[in-house]
Amino acid sequence: MTDGTSVFIKICGLKTAHDVEVAVAAGADAVGFVFAPGSPRTVDAATARALAAGVPDGVLTVGVFRGQSVGEVRRFAEESGVRGVQLHGEEGPGDFAALRAEGRTLLRATAEHAKRCGEYGEDLLLIDAPDPGSGKPWNWGAAEFTAPEGRWLLAGGLTPGNVAQALTVTGAWGVDVSSGVEGERGVKSPELIRAFIEAARGAQG
Numbered sequence: 001m002t003d004g005t006s007v008f009i010k011i012c013g014l015k016t017a018h019d020v021e022v023a024v025a026a027g028a029d030a031v032g033f034v035f036a037p038g039s040p041r042t043v044d045a046a047t048a049r050a051l052a053a054g055v056p057d058g059v060l061t062v063g064v065f066r067g068q069s070v071g072e073v074r075r076f077a078e079e080s081g082v083r084g085v086q087l088h089g090e091e092g093p094g095d096f097a098a099l100r101a102e103g104r105t106l107l108r109a110t111a112e113h114a115k116r117c118g119e120y121g122e123d124l125l126l127i128d129a130p131d132p133g134s135g136k137p138w139n140w141g142a143a144e145f146t147a148p149e150g151r152w153l154l155a156g157g158l159t160p161g162n163v164a165q166a167l168t169v170t171g172a173w174g175v176d177v178s179s180g181v182e183g184e185r186g187v188k189s190p191e192l193i194r195a196f197i198e199a200a201r202g203a204q205g
Contacts, residue, residue, distance in 0.1 A: 007175065008151070009028050009200050010030035010060075011023040011178075015033075017054070019193070023193050024056065024059055028197060030059060030060035032086065033062070036088070048081075060084045061083050063085050067090065074102070083104055083105060088110070096108070096120050109126040114152075118150060126153045152173050154175050154176070155175070159196070164199050181193045
């Protein structure tokens with residue numbers, strides 16, 4: 001996890017041991033495994049458990065869910081052993097409260113405007129593009145965009161080529177990337193993972 005002075009970097013949608021090893025070695029603070037159905041990056045709980053087993057304690061392992069019940073989220077989290085849960089859907093404060101007692105780091109992903117991290121009881125807030133997972137950038141540099149307070153991550157259309165600018169413009173506490181470090185849809189590129197992390201770190205001057 002970040003020490004509070006460096007940008008928090010999450011590499012999401014990992015499916016192979018090599019991808020996880022590359023992300024961790026390059027300095028990622030978190031790695032994400034997609035449990036939401038219908039994505040080319042979706043893995044099952046057993047695969048995620050095997051991938052997460054080699055991740056050091058200082059790197060957060062996150063299960064990513066979209067529109068799934070609290071019961072399903074809980075089951076996948078327990079079976080995979082992830083230390084964090086990211087909810088991206090219509091979940092409300094009650095859903096976060098139901099998962100809070102289990103001691104996992106909770107992330108709330110939304111494409112809507114949010115005033116601050118923690119409004120729903122989440123530990124980290126992720127501001128995503130309207131079409132999450134598409135790799136399509138959105139206008140985070142628009143004058144009407146107001147950065148939330150607290151620990152929030154910018155996501156949606158980030159790449160090694162634009163992440164430094166995105167951090168400079170928005171002042172985000174962290175960044176999250178998936179398709180922006182893929183050589184083809186659903187397939188991660190080790191070179192792009194390394195380049196993304198290097199560029200994000202470099203944005204701090």
